[in-house]
Amino acid sequence: MIWLSVMPSFTQLEALYWIDQLGSFERAARKLNTTQSAISKRVQELEKESRAPLFDRSRRSARLTAHGQAVLAVGADILALHDRLRALMKSKDSASRRLRLGVTELTALTWLPRLVAMVRDSDSGIELWPEVESSETLLTRLLDDSVDMIVVPDAFRDPKLEAVQVGQAANAWMCSPHLKVPRGRVALATLNTFTVLTQDNRSGSGRIYRRWFENEGLSFSKTLSSNSLIALLGLTASGLGVSYLPIDAARPLLRSKQLRIVTTEPQLPPIEYVAMRRRARITPAEDFVLACIRRTCNFGSAIYDQAAG
Known part of the structure:
Protein backbone atom coordinates (compact mmCIF):
# COMPACT_ATOMS: atom_id res chain seq x y z
CA MET A 1 0.00 0.00 0.00
CA ILE A 2 1.21 3.52 -0.82
CA TRP A 3 1.22 5.92 2.14
CA LEU A 4 0.83 9.61 1.19
CA SER A 5 -1.19 11.99 3.37
CA VAL A 6 -2.02 14.39 0.48
CA MET A 7 -2.04 14.20 -3.30
CA PRO A 8 1.47 14.98 -4.67
CA SER A 9 1.83 17.86 -7.11
CA PHE A 10 2.71 17.33 -10.76
CA THR A 11 6.11 19.01 -10.29
CA GLN A 12 6.94 16.71 -7.36
CA LEU A 13 6.10 13.59 -9.38
CA GLU A 14 8.04 14.95 -12.35
CA ALA A 15 11.11 15.47 -10.16
CA LEU A 16 10.80 11.93 -8.75
CA TYR A 17 10.44 10.46 -12.24
CA TRP A 18 13.50 12.17 -13.72
CA ILE A 19 15.72 11.51 -10.70
CA ASP A 20 14.95 7.81 -11.15
CA GLN A 21 15.43 7.95 -14.95
CA LEU A 22 18.71 9.90 -14.91
CA GLY A 23 20.20 8.69 -11.61
CA SER A 24 20.89 12.00 -9.86
CA PHE A 25 19.28 15.21 -8.60
CA GLU A 26 21.72 17.27 -10.69
CA ARG A 27 20.83 15.62 -14.01
CA ALA A 28 17.12 15.81 -13.20
CA ALA A 29 17.48 19.55 -12.54
CA ARG A 30 19.18 20.06 -15.93
CA LYS A 31 16.47 18.05 -17.66
CA LEU A 32 13.70 20.12 -16.04
CA ASN A 33 15.58 23.39 -16.61
CA THR A 34 15.70 24.27 -12.92
CA THR A 35 18.16 24.26 -10.02
CA GLN A 36 19.29 21.28 -7.97
CA SER A 37 18.01 23.01 -4.82
CA ALA A 38 14.55 23.34 -6.39
CA ILE A 39 14.53 19.63 -7.20
CA SER A 40 15.66 18.79 -3.65
CA LYS A 41 12.88 20.97 -2.23
CA ARG A 42 10.24 19.17 -4.31
CA VAL A 43 11.49 15.81 -3.08
CA GLN A 44 11.62 16.99 0.54
CA GLU A 45 8.03 18.21 0.31
CA LEU A 46 6.97 14.89 -1.19
CA GLU A 47 8.79 12.90 1.49
CA LYS A 48 7.12 14.97 4.25
CA GLU A 49 3.76 13.66 3.07
CA SER A 50 5.03 10.08 2.88
CA ARG A 51 4.96 7.70 5.84
CA ALA A 52 7.98 5.81 4.50
CA PRO A 53 11.27 6.98 2.90
CA LEU A 54 11.27 7.36 -0.88
CA PHE A 55 15.06 7.23 -1.33
CA ASP A 56 17.67 4.85 0.06
CA ARG A 57 20.00 7.24 1.89
CA SER A 58 22.64 4.54 2.45
CA ARG A 59 23.67 4.72 -1.22
CA ARG A 60 25.76 7.40 -2.88
CA SER A 61 23.56 7.49 -5.98
CA ALA A 62 19.86 8.40 -6.00
CA ARG A 63 18.12 5.03 -5.58
CA LEU A 64 14.43 4.62 -4.76
CA THR A 65 13.24 2.42 -1.91
CA ALA A 66 10.52 -0.16 -2.57
CA HIS A 67 8.01 2.42 -1.33
CA GLY A 68 9.52 5.05 -3.64
CA GLN A 69 9.22 2.67 -6.59
CA ALA A 70 5.56 2.05 -5.76
CA VAL A 71 4.89 5.80 -5.62
CA LEU A 72 6.74 6.30 -8.91
CA ALA A 73 4.79 3.51 -10.65
CA VAL A 74 1.51 5.34 -9.97
CA GLY A 75 3.10 8.74 -10.54
CA ALA A 76 4.39 7.70 -13.97
CA ASP A 77 0.82 6.86 -15.02
CA ILE A 78 -0.30 10.32 -13.86
CA LEU A 79 2.54 11.96 -15.84
CA ALA A 80 1.63 9.95 -18.94
CA LEU A 81 -2.01 11.04 -18.70
CA HIS A 82 -0.86 14.63 -18.23
CA ASP A 83 1.29 14.43 -21.37
CA ARG A 84 -1.58 12.97 -23.39
CA LEU A 85 -3.96 15.70 -22.20
CA ARG A 86 -1.41 18.44 -22.95
CA ALA A 87 -0.80 17.06 -26.47
CA LEU A 88 -4.54 16.86 -27.08
CA MET A 89 -5.11 20.46 -25.99
CA LYS A 90 -2.24 21.80 -28.10
CA SER A 91 -3.09 19.95 -31.30
CA LYS A 92 -5.66 20.93 -33.92
CA ASP A 93 -6.97 17.39 -33.84
CA SER A 94 -6.52 14.58 -31.35
CA ALA A 95 -4.11 12.53 -33.49
CA SER A 96 -1.64 15.28 -34.41
CA ARG A 97 1.82 14.71 -32.95
CA ARG A 98 5.51 14.70 -33.81
CA LEU A 99 7.15 11.36 -33.03
CA ARG A 100 10.94 11.13 -32.71
CA LEU A 101 12.13 7.73 -33.96
CA GLY A 102 15.70 6.49 -33.54
CA VAL A 103 17.07 3.91 -36.00
CA THR A 104 20.43 2.45 -36.96
CA GLU A 105 22.20 2.66 -40.33
CA LEU A 106 20.83 -0.67 -41.56
CA THR A 107 17.22 0.46 -41.10
CA ALA A 108 17.99 3.75 -42.87
CA LEU A 109 19.45 1.77 -45.81
CA THR A 110 16.52 -0.65 -46.09
CA TRP A 111 12.94 -0.17 -44.90
CA LEU A 112 12.91 3.33 -43.32
CA PRO A 113 11.69 5.06 -46.55
CA ARG A 114 8.67 2.71 -46.64
CA LEU A 115 7.85 3.52 -43.02
CA VAL A 116 8.12 7.28 -43.60
CA ALA A 117 5.84 7.00 -46.64
CA MET A 118 3.25 4.92 -44.77
CA VAL A 119 3.03 7.36 -41.86
CA ARG A 120 3.01 10.38 -44.20
CA ASP A 121 0.22 8.96 -46.36
CA SER A 122 -1.96 7.99 -43.40
CA ASP A 123 -4.59 10.27 -41.89
CA SER A 124 -3.00 9.95 -38.44
CA GLY A 125 -1.65 13.50 -38.35
CA ILE A 126 1.64 12.13 -36.99
CA GLU A 127 4.86 13.80 -38.10
CA LEU A 128 7.72 11.30 -38.05
CA TRP A 129 11.19 12.65 -37.20
CA PRO A 130 13.81 9.90 -37.78
CA GLU A 131 17.25 10.04 -36.22
CA VAL A 132 20.12 7.72 -37.25
CA GLU A 133 22.67 6.74 -34.61
CA SER A 134 24.45 3.74 -33.07
CA SER A 135 22.33 1.39 -30.95
CA GLU A 136 24.00 2.43 -27.69
CA THR A 137 23.48 6.13 -28.41
CA LEU A 138 19.83 5.54 -29.30
CA LEU A 139 19.26 3.64 -26.05
CA THR A 140 20.72 6.53 -24.05
CA ARG A 141 18.57 9.02 -25.94
CA LEU A 142 15.45 6.95 -25.30
CA LEU A 143 16.15 6.78 -21.57
CA ASP A 144 16.74 10.53 -21.31
CA ASP A 145 13.57 11.29 -23.34
CA SER A 146 15.41 12.71 -26.37
CA VAL A 147 13.54 10.26 -28.65
CA ASP A 148 10.16 8.55 -28.27
CA MET A 149 10.94 5.14 -29.78
CA ILE A 150 13.92 3.27 -31.21
CA VAL A 151 14.43 0.24 -33.47
CA VAL A 152 17.66 -1.59 -32.59
CA PRO A 153 19.14 -5.11 -32.41
CA ASP A 154 17.78 -7.09 -29.46
CA ALA A 155 20.93 -6.60 -27.37
CA PHE A 156 19.64 -4.46 -24.50
CA ARG A 157 17.34 -4.97 -21.52
CA ASP A 158 15.91 -2.34 -19.18
CA PRO A 159 12.87 -2.81 -16.91
CA LYS A 160 11.69 0.71 -17.76
CA LEU A 161 11.49 -0.15 -21.48
CA GLU A 162 9.12 -2.27 -23.52
CA ALA A 163 10.73 -4.26 -26.36
CA VAL A 164 8.59 -5.60 -29.24
CA GLN A 165 10.12 -7.89 -31.86
CA VAL A 166 9.71 -6.43 -35.35
CA GLY A 167 12.04 -8.37 -37.67
CA GLN A 168 15.44 -9.92 -38.29
CA ALA A 169 18.44 -9.28 -40.52
CA ALA A 170 20.54 -12.00 -42.15
CA PRO A 270 20.38 -13.69 -37.80
CA ILE A 271 20.09 -10.51 -35.74
CA GLU A 272 16.69 -9.96 -34.15
CA TYR A 273 15.44 -6.35 -34.10
CA VAL A 274 13.06 -4.81 -31.57
CA ALA A 275 11.15 -1.56 -31.23
CA MET A 276 11.73 -0.09 -27.76
CA ARG A 277 9.76 2.59 -25.89
CA ARG A 278 9.25 3.73 -22.29
CA ARG A 279 6.65 1.65 -20.44
CA ALA A 280 5.51 4.60 -18.32
CA ARG A 281 4.63 6.90 -21.20
CA ILE A 282 3.09 4.86 -24.02
CA THR A 283 0.94 7.01 -26.31
CA PRO A 284 -1.57 6.31 -29.12
CA ALA A 285 0.89 7.88 -31.58
CA GLU A 286 3.53 5.34 -30.56
CA ASP A 287 1.01 2.50 -30.92
CA PHE A 288 0.22 3.65 -34.47
CA VAL A 289 3.87 4.00 -35.51
CA LEU A 290 4.72 0.62 -33.95
CA ALA A 291 1.98 -1.00 -36.05
CA CYS A 292 3.46 0.67 -39.15
CA ILE A 293 6.96 -0.54 -38.20
CA ARG A 294 5.74 -4.13 -37.93
CA ARG A 295 4.19 -3.87 -41.40
CA THR A 296 7.18 -2.25 -43.15
CA CYS A 297 10.20 -3.77 -41.35
CA ASN A 298 11.99 -5.84 -43.98
CA PHE A 299 15.78 -5.85 -44.10
CA GLY A 300 15.69 -7.87 -47.32
CA SER A 301 15.18 -4.86 -49.59
CA ALA A 302 17.77 -2.07 -49.74
CA ILE A 303 16.87 1.44 -50.90
CA TYR A 304 18.98 1.13 -54.06
CA ASP A 305 17.06 -2.05 -54.99
CA GLN A 306 13.77 -0.21 -54.42
CA ALA A 307 14.94 2.66 -56.66
CA ALA A 308 16.01 0.21 -59.38
CA GLY A 309 12.63 -1.54 -59.23
Missing part, protein backbone atom coordinates in the same frame (compact mmCIF):
# COMPACT_ATOMS: atom_id res chain seq x y z
CA ASN A 171 24.32 -11.59 -41.92
CA ALA A 172 27.26 -13.42 -43.45
CA TRP A 173 31.04 -13.33 -43.39
CA MET A 174 32.43 -11.47 -46.40
CA CYS A 175 35.75 -10.46 -47.90
CA SER A 176 37.27 -9.02 -51.05
CA PRO A 177 37.72 -11.65 -53.81
CA HIS A 178 41.40 -10.63 -53.82
CA LEU A 179 41.86 -11.72 -50.20
CA LYS A 180 43.15 -15.29 -50.05
CA VAL A 181 40.40 -16.73 -47.87
CA PRO A 182 39.78 -20.43 -48.69
CA ARG A 183 36.84 -21.21 -50.96
CA GLY A 184 34.12 -23.61 -49.92
CA ARG A 185 32.95 -24.12 -46.35
CA VAL A 186 35.53 -23.04 -43.77
CA ALA A 187 35.74 -23.34 -39.99
CA LEU A 188 35.32 -20.13 -38.02
CA ALA A 189 38.80 -20.59 -36.56
CA THR A 190 40.23 -20.24 -40.08
CA LEU A 191 39.22 -16.57 -40.09
CA ASN A 192 41.64 -15.94 -37.24
CA THR A 193 44.51 -15.89 -39.73
CA PHE A 194 43.09 -12.64 -41.17
CA THR A 195 42.28 -9.21 -39.78
CA VAL A 196 38.67 -9.35 -38.59
CA LEU A 197 36.67 -6.15 -39.10
CA THR A 198 33.99 -5.88 -36.41
CA GLN A 199 31.29 -3.53 -35.21
CA ASP A 200 32.30 -2.00 -31.90
CA ASN A 201 30.45 -2.10 -28.58
CA ARG A 202 28.24 0.86 -29.51
CA SER A 203 26.60 -1.43 -32.05
CA GLY A 204 23.84 -3.78 -30.92
CA SER A 205 24.83 -6.29 -33.60
CA GLY A 206 28.45 -6.05 -32.46
CA ARG A 207 27.43 -6.92 -28.89
CA ILE A 208 25.27 -9.85 -29.99
CA TYR A 209 27.95 -11.37 -32.19
CA ARG A 210 30.66 -10.79 -29.60
CA ARG A 211 28.67 -12.90 -27.12
CA TRP A 212 28.06 -15.52 -29.82
CA PHE A 213 31.78 -15.74 -30.61
CA GLU A 214 32.50 -16.26 -26.90
CA ASN A 215 29.91 -19.06 -26.73
CA GLU A 216 31.60 -20.68 -29.74
CA GLY A 217 34.96 -20.44 -27.95
CA LEU A 218 36.30 -18.07 -30.60
CA SER A 219 38.70 -15.21 -29.91
CA PHE A 220 40.14 -13.19 -32.79
CA SER A 221 43.76 -12.12 -32.40
CA LYS A 222 43.71 -9.18 -34.83
CA THR A 223 40.63 -6.97 -35.06
CA LEU A 224 39.69 -3.54 -36.34
CA SER A 225 36.44 -2.04 -35.02
CA SER A 226 34.06 0.62 -36.28
CA ASN A 227 30.52 1.71 -35.42
CA SER A 228 29.78 2.62 -39.07
CA LEU A 229 28.24 0.02 -41.37
CA ILE A 230 29.18 2.04 -44.47
CA ALA A 231 32.81 2.21 -43.29
CA LEU A 232 32.92 -1.56 -42.70
CA LEU A 233 31.53 -2.24 -46.18
CA GLY A 234 34.24 -0.04 -47.69
CA LEU A 235 37.06 -1.43 -45.58
CA THR A 236 36.05 -5.02 -46.37
CA ALA A 237 35.79 -4.32 -50.11
CA SER A 238 39.26 -2.75 -50.00
CA GLY A 239 40.72 -6.10 -48.92
CA LEU A 240 41.71 -5.04 -45.42
CA GLY A 241 40.18 -8.13 -43.82
CA VAL A 242 37.06 -10.25 -43.33
CA SER A 243 33.88 -8.95 -41.74
CA TYR A 244 30.34 -10.01 -40.84
CA LEU A 245 27.92 -7.82 -42.82
CA PRO A 246 24.16 -7.63 -43.51
CA ILE A 247 23.64 -9.54 -46.74
CA ASP A 248 21.14 -7.18 -48.31
CA ALA A 249 23.05 -4.00 -47.47
CA ALA A 250 26.10 -5.56 -49.15
CA ARG A 251 24.22 -6.85 -52.21
CA PRO A 252 25.44 -4.17 -54.69
CA LEU A 253 29.06 -4.94 -53.75
CA LEU A 254 28.36 -8.67 -54.07
CA ARG A 255 26.82 -8.18 -57.52
CA SER A 256 29.77 -6.11 -58.71
CA LYS A 257 32.14 -8.75 -57.29
CA GLN A 258 33.81 -6.28 -54.96
CA LEU A 259 32.79 -8.62 -52.12
CA ARG A 260 32.16 -12.34 -51.85
CA ILE A 261 30.47 -14.38 -49.13
CA VAL A 262 32.66 -16.64 -47.01
CA THR A 263 30.66 -19.74 -46.08
CA THR A 264 31.47 -20.74 -42.51
CA GLU A 265 30.66 -23.63 -40.22
CA PRO A 266 28.72 -22.75 -38.15
CA GLN A 267 26.97 -19.94 -39.99
CA LEU A 268 26.15 -16.64 -38.33
CA PRO A 269 22.75 -16.46 -36.63
Whole structure:
Protein backbone atom coordinates (compact mmCIF):
# COMPACT_ATOMS: atom_id res chain seq x y z
CA MET A 1 0.00 0.00 0.00
CA ILE A 2 1.21 3.52 -0.82
CA TRP A 3 1.22 5.92 2.14
CA LEU A 4 0.83 9.61 1.19
CA SER A 5 -1.19 11.99 3.37
CA VAL A 6 -2.02 14.39 0.48
CA MET A 7 -2.04 14.20 -3.30
CA PRO A 8 1.47 14.98 -4.67
CA SER A 9 1.83 17.86 -7.11
CA PHE A 10 2.71 17.33 -10.76
CA THR A 11 6.11 19.01 -10.29
CA GLN A 12 6.94 16.71 -7.36
CA LEU A 13 6.10 13.59 -9.38
CA GLU A 14 8.04 14.95 -12.35
CA ALA A 15 11.11 15.47 -10.16
CA LEU A 16 10.80 11.93 -8.75
CA TYR A 17 10.44 10.46 -12.24
CA TRP A 18 13.50 12.17 -13.72
CA ILE A 19 15.72 11.51 -10.70
CA ASP A 20 14.95 7.81 -11.15
CA GLN A 21 15.43 7.95 -14.95
CA LEU A 22 18.71 9.90 -14.91
CA GLY A 23 20.20 8.69 -11.61
CA SER A 24 20.89 12.00 -9.86
CA PHE A 25 19.28 15.21 -8.60
CA GLU A 26 21.72 17.27 -10.69
CA ARG A 27 20.83 15.62 -14.01
CA ALA A 28 17.12 15.81 -13.20
CA ALA A 29 17.48 19.55 -12.54
CA ARG A 30 19.18 20.06 -15.93
CA LYS A 31 16.47 18.05 -17.66
CA LEU A 32 13.70 20.12 -16.04
CA ASN A 33 15.58 23.39 -16.61
CA THR A 34 15.70 24.27 -12.92
CA THR A 35 18.16 24.26 -10.02
CA GLN A 36 19.29 21.28 -7.97
CA SER A 37 18.01 23.01 -4.82
CA ALA A 38 14.55 23.34 -6.39
CA ILE A 39 14.53 19.63 -7.20
CA SER A 40 15.66 18.79 -3.65
CA LYS A 41 12.88 20.97 -2.23
CA ARG A 42 10.24 19.17 -4.31
CA VAL A 43 11.49 15.81 -3.08
CA GLN A 44 11.62 16.99 0.54
CA GLU A 45 8.03 18.21 0.31
CA LEU A 46 6.97 14.89 -1.19
CA GLU A 47 8.79 12.90 1.49
CA LYS A 48 7.12 14.97 4.25
CA GLU A 49 3.76 13.66 3.07
CA SER A 50 5.03 10.08 2.88
CA ARG A 51 4.96 7.70 5.84
CA ALA A 52 7.98 5.81 4.50
CA PRO A 53 11.27 6.98 2.90
CA LEU A 54 11.27 7.36 -0.88
CA PHE A 55 15.06 7.23 -1.33
CA ASP A 56 17.67 4.85 0.06
CA ARG A 57 20.00 7.24 1.89
CA SER A 58 22.64 4.54 2.45
CA ARG A 59 23.67 4.72 -1.22
CA ARG A 60 25.76 7.40 -2.88
CA SER A 61 23.56 7.49 -5.98
CA ALA A 62 19.86 8.40 -6.00
CA ARG A 63 18.12 5.03 -5.58
CA LEU A 64 14.43 4.62 -4.76
CA THR A 65 13.24 2.42 -1.91
CA ALA A 66 10.52 -0.16 -2.57
CA HIS A 67 8.01 2.42 -1.33
CA GLY A 68 9.52 5.05 -3.64
CA GLN A 69 9.22 2.67 -6.59
CA ALA A 70 5.56 2.05 -5.76
CA VAL A 71 4.89 5.80 -5.62
CA LEU A 72 6.74 6.30 -8.91
CA ALA A 73 4.79 3.51 -10.65
CA VAL A 74 1.51 5.34 -9.97
CA GLY A 75 3.10 8.74 -10.54
CA ALA A 76 4.39 7.70 -13.97
CA ASP A 77 0.82 6.86 -15.02
CA ILE A 78 -0.30 10.32 -13.86
CA LEU A 79 2.54 11.96 -15.84
CA ALA A 80 1.63 9.95 -18.94
CA LEU A 81 -2.01 11.04 -18.70
CA HIS A 82 -0.86 14.63 -18.23
CA ASP A 83 1.29 14.43 -21.37
CA ARG A 84 -1.58 12.97 -23.39
CA LEU A 85 -3.96 15.70 -22.20
CA ARG A 86 -1.41 18.44 -22.95
CA ALA A 87 -0.80 17.06 -26.47
CA LEU A 88 -4.54 16.86 -27.08
CA MET A 89 -5.11 20.46 -25.99
CA LYS A 90 -2.24 21.80 -28.10
CA SER A 91 -3.09 19.95 -31.30
CA LYS A 92 -5.66 20.93 -33.92
CA ASP A 93 -6.97 17.39 -33.84
CA SER A 94 -6.52 14.58 -31.35
CA ALA A 95 -4.11 12.53 -33.49
CA SER A 96 -1.64 15.28 -34.41
CA ARG A 97 1.82 14.71 -32.95
CA ARG A 98 5.51 14.70 -33.81
CA LEU A 99 7.15 11.36 -33.03
CA ARG A 100 10.94 11.13 -32.71
CA LEU A 101 12.13 7.73 -33.96
CA GLY A 102 15.70 6.49 -33.54
CA VAL A 103 17.07 3.91 -36.00
CA THR A 104 20.43 2.45 -36.96
CA GLU A 105 22.20 2.66 -40.33
CA LEU A 106 20.83 -0.67 -41.56
CA THR A 107 17.22 0.46 -41.10
CA ALA A 108 17.99 3.75 -42.87
CA LEU A 109 19.45 1.77 -45.81
CA THR A 110 16.52 -0.65 -46.09
CA TRP A 111 12.94 -0.17 -44.90
CA LEU A 112 12.91 3.33 -43.32
CA PRO A 113 11.69 5.06 -46.55
CA ARG A 114 8.67 2.71 -46.64
CA LEU A 115 7.85 3.52 -43.02
CA VAL A 116 8.12 7.28 -43.60
CA ALA A 117 5.84 7.00 -46.64
CA MET A 118 3.25 4.92 -44.77
CA VAL A 119 3.03 7.36 -41.86
CA ARG A 120 3.01 10.38 -44.20
CA ASP A 121 0.22 8.96 -46.36
CA SER A 122 -1.96 7.99 -43.40
CA ASP A 123 -4.59 10.27 -41.89
CA SER A 124 -3.00 9.95 -38.44
CA GLY A 125 -1.65 13.50 -38.35
CA ILE A 126 1.64 12.13 -36.99
CA GLU A 127 4.86 13.80 -38.10
CA LEU A 128 7.72 11.30 -38.05
CA TRP A 129 11.19 12.65 -37.20
CA PRO A 130 13.81 9.90 -37.78
CA GLU A 131 17.25 10.04 -36.22
CA VAL A 132 20.12 7.72 -37.25
CA GLU A 133 22.67 6.74 -34.61
CA SER A 134 24.45 3.74 -33.07
CA SER A 135 22.33 1.39 -30.95
CA GLU A 136 24.00 2.43 -27.69
CA THR A 137 23.48 6.13 -28.41
CA LEU A 138 19.83 5.54 -29.30
CA LEU A 139 19.26 3.64 -26.05
CA THR A 140 20.72 6.53 -24.05
CA ARG A 141 18.57 9.02 -25.94
CA LEU A 142 15.45 6.95 -25.30
CA LEU A 143 16.15 6.78 -21.57
CA ASP A 144 16.74 10.53 -21.31
CA ASP A 145 13.57 11.29 -23.34
CA SER A 146 15.41 12.71 -26.37
CA VAL A 147 13.54 10.26 -28.65
CA ASP A 148 10.16 8.55 -28.27
CA MET A 149 10.94 5.14 -29.78
CA ILE A 150 13.92 3.27 -31.21
CA VAL A 151 14.43 0.24 -33.47
CA VAL A 152 17.66 -1.59 -32.59
CA PRO A 153 19.14 -5.11 -32.41
CA ASP A 154 17.78 -7.09 -29.46
CA ALA A 155 20.93 -6.60 -27.37
CA PHE A 156 19.64 -4.46 -24.50
CA ARG A 157 17.34 -4.97 -21.52
CA ASP A 158 15.91 -2.34 -19.18
CA PRO A 159 12.87 -2.81 -16.91
CA LYS A 160 11.69 0.71 -17.76
CA LEU A 161 11.49 -0.15 -21.48
CA GLU A 162 9.12 -2.27 -23.52
CA ALA A 163 10.73 -4.26 -26.36
CA VAL A 164 8.59 -5.60 -29.24
CA GLN A 165 10.12 -7.89 -31.86
CA VAL A 166 9.71 -6.43 -35.35
CA GLY A 167 12.04 -8.37 -37.67
CA GLN A 168 15.44 -9.92 -38.29
CA ALA A 169 18.44 -9.28 -40.52
CA ALA A 170 20.54 -12.00 -42.15
CA ASN A 171 24.32 -11.59 -41.92
CA ALA A 172 27.26 -13.42 -43.45
CA TRP A 173 31.04 -13.33 -43.39
CA MET A 174 32.43 -11.47 -46.40
CA CYS A 175 35.75 -10.46 -47.90
CA SER A 176 37.27 -9.02 -51.05
CA PRO A 177 37.72 -11.65 -53.81
CA HIS A 178 41.40 -10.63 -53.82
CA LEU A 179 41.86 -11.72 -50.20
CA LYS A 180 43.15 -15.29 -50.05
CA VAL A 181 40.40 -16.73 -47.87
CA PRO A 182 39.78 -20.43 -48.69
CA ARG A 183 36.84 -21.21 -50.96
CA GLY A 184 34.12 -23.61 -49.92
CA ARG A 185 32.95 -24.12 -46.35
CA VAL A 186 35.53 -23.04 -43.77
CA ALA A 187 35.74 -23.34 -39.99
CA LEU A 188 35.32 -20.13 -38.02
CA ALA A 189 38.80 -20.59 -36.56
CA THR A 190 40.23 -20.24 -40.08
CA LEU A 191 39.22 -16.57 -40.09
CA ASN A 192 41.64 -15.94 -37.24
CA THR A 193 44.51 -15.89 -39.73
CA PHE A 194 43.09 -12.64 -41.17
CA THR A 195 42.28 -9.21 -39.78
CA VAL A 196 38.67 -9.35 -38.59
CA LEU A 197 36.67 -6.15 -39.10
CA THR A 198 33.99 -5.88 -36.41
CA GLN A 199 31.29 -3.53 -35.21
CA ASP A 200 32.30 -2.00 -31.90
CA ASN A 201 30.45 -2.10 -28.58
CA ARG A 202 28.24 0.86 -29.51
CA SER A 203 26.60 -1.43 -32.05
CA GLY A 204 23.84 -3.78 -30.92
CA SER A 205 24.83 -6.29 -33.60
CA GLY A 206 28.45 -6.05 -32.46
CA ARG A 207 27.43 -6.92 -28.89
CA ILE A 208 25.27 -9.85 -29.99
CA TYR A 209 27.95 -11.37 -32.19
CA ARG A 210 30.66 -10.79 -29.60
CA ARG A 211 28.67 -12.90 -27.12
CA TRP A 212 28.06 -15.52 -29.82
CA PHE A 213 31.78 -15.74 -30.61
CA GLU A 214 32.50 -16.26 -26.90
CA ASN A 215 29.91 -19.06 -26.73
CA GLU A 216 31.60 -20.68 -29.74
CA GLY A 217 34.96 -20.44 -27.95
CA LEU A 218 36.30 -18.07 -30.60
CA SER A 219 38.70 -15.21 -29.91
CA PHE A 220 40.14 -13.19 -32.79
CA SER A 221 43.76 -12.12 -32.40
CA LYS A 222 43.71 -9.18 -34.83
CA THR A 223 40.63 -6.97 -35.06
CA LEU A 224 39.69 -3.54 -36.34
CA SER A 225 36.44 -2.04 -35.02
CA SER A 226 34.06 0.62 -36.28
CA ASN A 227 30.52 1.71 -35.42
CA SER A 228 29.78 2.62 -39.07
CA LEU A 229 28.24 0.02 -41.37
CA ILE A 230 29.18 2.04 -44.47
CA ALA A 231 32.81 2.21 -43.29
CA LEU A 232 32.92 -1.56 -42.70
CA LEU A 233 31.53 -2.24 -46.18
CA GLY A 234 34.24 -0.04 -47.69
CA LEU A 235 37.06 -1.43 -45.58
CA THR A 236 36.05 -5.02 -46.37
CA ALA A 237 35.79 -4.32 -50.11
CA SER A 238 39.26 -2.75 -50.00
CA GLY A 239 40.72 -6.10 -48.92
CA LEU A 240 41.71 -5.04 -45.42
CA GLY A 241 40.18 -8.13 -43.82
CA VAL A 242 37.06 -10.25 -43.33
CA SER A 243 33.88 -8.95 -41.74
CA TYR A 244 30.34 -10.01 -40.84
CA LEU A 245 27.92 -7.82 -42.82
CA PRO A 246 24.16 -7.63 -43.51
CA ILE A 247 23.64 -9.54 -46.74
CA ASP A 248 21.14 -7.18 -48.31
CA ALA A 249 23.05 -4.00 -47.47
CA ALA A 250 26.10 -5.56 -49.15
CA ARG A 251 24.22 -6.85 -52.21
CA PRO A 252 25.44 -4.17 -54.69
CA LEU A 253 29.06 -4.94 -53.75
CA LEU A 254 28.36 -8.67 -54.07
CA ARG A 255 26.82 -8.18 -57.52
CA SER A 256 29.77 -6.11 -58.71
CA LYS A 257 32.14 -8.75 -57.29
CA GLN A 258 33.81 -6.28 -54.96
CA LEU A 259 32.79 -8.62 -52.12
CA ARG A 260 32.16 -12.34 -51.85
CA ILE A 261 30.47 -14.38 -49.13
CA VAL A 262 32.66 -16.64 -47.01
CA THR A 263 30.66 -19.74 -46.08
CA THR A 264 31.47 -20.74 -42.51
CA GLU A 265 30.66 -23.63 -40.22
CA PRO A 266 28.72 -22.75 -38.15
CA GLN A 267 26.97 -19.94 -39.99
CA LEU A 268 26.15 -16.64 -38.33
CA PRO A 269 22.75 -16.46 -36.63
CA PRO A 270 20.38 -13.69 -37.80
CA ILE A 271 20.09 -10.51 -35.74
CA GLU A 272 16.69 -9.96 -34.15
CA TYR A 273 15.44 -6.35 -34.10
CA VAL A 274 13.06 -4.81 -31.57
CA ALA A 275 11.15 -1.56 -31.23
CA MET A 276 11.73 -0.09 -27.76
CA ARG A 277 9.76 2.59 -25.89
CA ARG A 278 9.25 3.73 -22.29
CA ARG A 279 6.65 1.65 -20.44
CA ALA A 280 5.51 4.60 -18.32
CA ARG A 281 4.63 6.90 -21.20
CA ILE A 282 3.09 4.86 -24.02
CA THR A 283 0.94 7.01 -26.31
CA PRO A 284 -1.57 6.31 -29.12
CA ALA A 285 0.89 7.88 -31.58
CA GLU A 286 3.53 5.34 -30.56
CA ASP A 287 1.01 2.50 -30.92
CA PHE A 288 0.22 3.65 -34.47
CA VAL A 289 3.87 4.00 -35.51
CA LEU A 290 4.72 0.62 -33.95
CA ALA A 291 1.98 -1.00 -36.05
CA CYS A 292 3.46 0.67 -39.15
CA ILE A 293 6.96 -0.54 -38.20
CA ARG A 294 5.74 -4.13 -37.93
CA ARG A 295 4.19 -3.87 -41.40
CA THR A 296 7.18 -2.25 -43.15
CA CYS A 297 10.20 -3.77 -41.35
CA ASN A 298 11.99 -5.84 -43.98
CA PHE A 299 15.78 -5.85 -44.10
CA GLY A 300 15.69 -7.87 -47.32
CA SER A 301 15.18 -4.86 -49.59
CA ALA A 302 17.77 -2.07 -49.74
CA ILE A 303 16.87 1.44 -50.90
CA TYR A 304 18.98 1.13 -54.06
CA ASP A 305 17.06 -2.05 -54.99
CA GLN A 306 13.77 -0.21 -54.42
CA ALA A 307 14.94 2.66 -56.66
CA ALA A 308 16.01 0.21 -59.38
CA GLY A 309 12.63 -1.54 -59.23
